[in-house]
Amino acid sequence: MSKDLGQRFDVLVVGGGPAGIAAAVRAAECGVRVGIVDDNPTLGGQIWRGTSEEEDQEEGTKEAAKWYRRFGTAGITALCGRRVFHQPEPGVLLAEGADDLFELSYRNLVLATGARERFLPFPGWTLPNVLGAGGLQALVKSGLPIRGKRVVVAGTGPLLLAVAAYLREHGAQIPIVCEQAPWSSLARFTGALLGQPGKIAQAFELKRKLAGVPFVANSWPLAAHGGQTLEGVTISRAGKSQSFACDYLACGFHLVPNLELPLLLGCQVRSGFVQVDDFQQTTIAGVFCAGEPTGIGGVDLALVEGQIAGLAAAGRRAEAQELFGARRKARRFARILDRTFRLRPELKSLPSPETMVCRCEDVPYSRLEQHSSWRAAKLHTRCGMGPCQGRVCGPATQFLFQWNPDSVRPPLFPVRVSSLAGFRAGAKPEQPTVAGGLG
Numbered sequence: 001m002s003k004d005l006g007q008r009f010d011v012l013v014v015g016g017g018p019a020g021i022a023a024a025v026r027a028a029e030c031g032v033r034v035g036i037v038d039d040n041p042t043l044g045g046q047i048w049r050g051t052s053e054e055e056d057q058e059e060g061t062k063e064a065a066k067w068y069r070r071f072g073t074a075g076i077t078a079l080c081g082r083r084v085f086h087q088p089e090p091g092v093l094l095a096e097g098a099d100d101l102f103e104l105s106y107r108n109l110v111l112a113t114g115a116r117e118r119f120l121p122f123p124g125w126t127l128p129n130v131l132g133a134g135g136l137q138a139l140v141k142s143g144l145p146i147r148g149k150r151v152v153v154a155g156t157g158p159l160l161l162a163v164a165a166y167l168r169e170h171g172a173q174i175p176i177v178c179e180q181a182p183w184s185s186l187a188r189f190t191g192a193l194l195g196q197p198g199k200i201a202q203a204f205e206l207k208r209k210l211a212g213v214p215f216v217a218n219s220w221p222l223a224a225h226g227g228q229t230l231e232g233v234t235i236s237r238a239g240k241s242q243s244f245a246c247d248y249l250a251c252g253f254h255l256v257p258n259l260e261l262p263l264l265l266g267c268q269v270r271s272g273f274v275q276v277d278d279f280q281q282t283t284i285a286g287v288f289c290a291g292e293p294t295g296i297g298g299v300d301l302a303l304v305e306g307q308i309a310g311l312a313a314a315g316r317r318a319e320a321q322e323l324f325g326a327r328r329k330a331r332r333f334a335r336i337l338d339r340t341f342r343l344r345p346e347l348k349s350l351p352s353p354e355t356m357v358c359r360c361e362d363v364p365y366s367r368l369e370q371h372s373s374w375r376a377a378k379l380h381t382r383c384g385m386g387p388c389q390g391r392v393c394g395p396a397t398q399f400l401f402q403w404n405p406d407s408v409r410p411p412l413f414p415v416r417v418s419s420l421a422g423f424r425a426g427a428k429p430e431q432p433t434v435a436g437g438l439g
């Protein structure tokens with residue numbers, strides 16, 4: 001593969017959510033050459049997707065608009081719709097686009113690959129219209145009509161309330177929001193928010209938007225029912241079961257970090273998160289990490305970590321240091337989130353023997369429980385070897401059986417045969433052109 005046809009950056013950022021945008025902006029404002037690559041058609045990540053620099057009515061979109069405006073004037077090369085899947089050699093990444101392959105070289109790298117929802121298997125969870133809470137929100141943002149539809153929201157984490165409020169604003173009926181955490185944890189969570197006026201304001205806003213919607217703690221989905229598609233849900237509520245008719249079940253059990261790329265690069269991971277130093281540098285020199293892969297902490301933590309990583313990657317350590325105090329405060333919130341929304345052991349008994357755990361390869365719970373490790377289960381059942389490459393069943397089996405996933409190997413995502421042949425046989429990658437944009 002000829003490297004001179006690729007594009008070279010002083011700082012390359014992978015991931016165009018709040019952490020990646022903040023990193024790219026702060027680095028580019030220091031005068032270095034910055035590129036940002038994201039696999040979605042536009043930047044914004046999970047939370048800002050679909051917002052733009054013009055939208056400034058609400059607090060959240062105001063913040064997004066501010067960053068988009070800075071992004072627009074910082075001279076950053078945005079490479080949207082391209083997914084990084086391999087590092088053929090240190091300092092070089094390969095990204096696949098809709099019909100092309102790119103080689104991206106860098107001096108310093110910022111990994112801001114975000115998080116995804118955690119799904120836990122229960123009878124009926126693979127029925128059509130049982131969706132991730134954030135997944136359903138993303139579909140509605142992309143135009144799925146939700147007006148008049150009944151949506152049960154269940155699982156755990158603050159995302160449930162954000163999604164319920166969003167869906168209700170867009171015309172959905174929300175019969176109930178079920179949170180598996182106990183009231184005692186939620187009360188401590190509310191108490192811990194008292195020192196954070198911004199979060200209190202958000203909580204009141206959610207309360208207003210969800211007025212009249214029942215919110216129950218100690219509650220989780222037991223089964224989803226239906227023929228061709230979802231028709232209803234049975235939940236456990238304070239030890240009793242209760243059924244609801246509904247059109248959608250929006251269900252997620254908090255978030256898990258996207259660690260595949262950091263692991264591929266050899267970054268050390270401890271207690272499930274990428275290990276970083278004060279300047280967000282990983283255990284690999286010149287490779288920084290920011291946002292959800294270093295700890296699930298919400299948008300404020302993602303923004304401050306992104307800024308520190310971007311400044312440090314551009315060589316401005318003194319400026320980065322000025323943000324350490326803000327990061328300390330944001331990290332406190334991450335610790336509270338982790339404690340509050342820890343999964344309760346009862347959820348391990350949700351799947352029946354027939355419940356599919358690996359939905360890509362149709363592997364039921366009964367076949368998995370015969371094995372003692374992720375590797376053995378993979379070899380004997382093909383669990384985790386389908387299109388999602390264990391992104392769904394990996395975290396589920398980690399919780400159900402305490403299995404640890406294997407090492408990560410390229411390609412990180414299923415890619416076209418031509419992309420594999422391209423870098424193996426030395427074919428020339430495309431010269432990237434600026435693609436995609438904001439919001």
Ligand SMILES: Cc1cc2nc3c(=O)[nH]c(=O)nc-3n(C[C@H](O)[C@H](O)[C@H](O)COP(=O)(O)OP(=O)(O)OC[C@H]3O[C@@H](n4cnc5c(N)ncnc54)[C@H](O)[C@@H]3O)c2cc1C
Binds near residue numbers: 014085114137298299
């Ligand atoms: C489904 C979902 C919905 C959410 N909705 C809300 C909400 O409504 N309100 C709220 O407060 N918080 C929400 N969150 C939480 C929110 O995303 C975080 O608090 C915060 O925005 C994280 O920012 P980030 O930059 O770390 O990651 P993200 O915003 O997740 O951005 C990471 C980006 O990196 C891209 N990426 C990852 N790997 C690659 C690769 N190999 N190649 C190219 N691109 C890659 C991803 O596609 C993504 O666009 C949601 C989270 C999820 C998972």
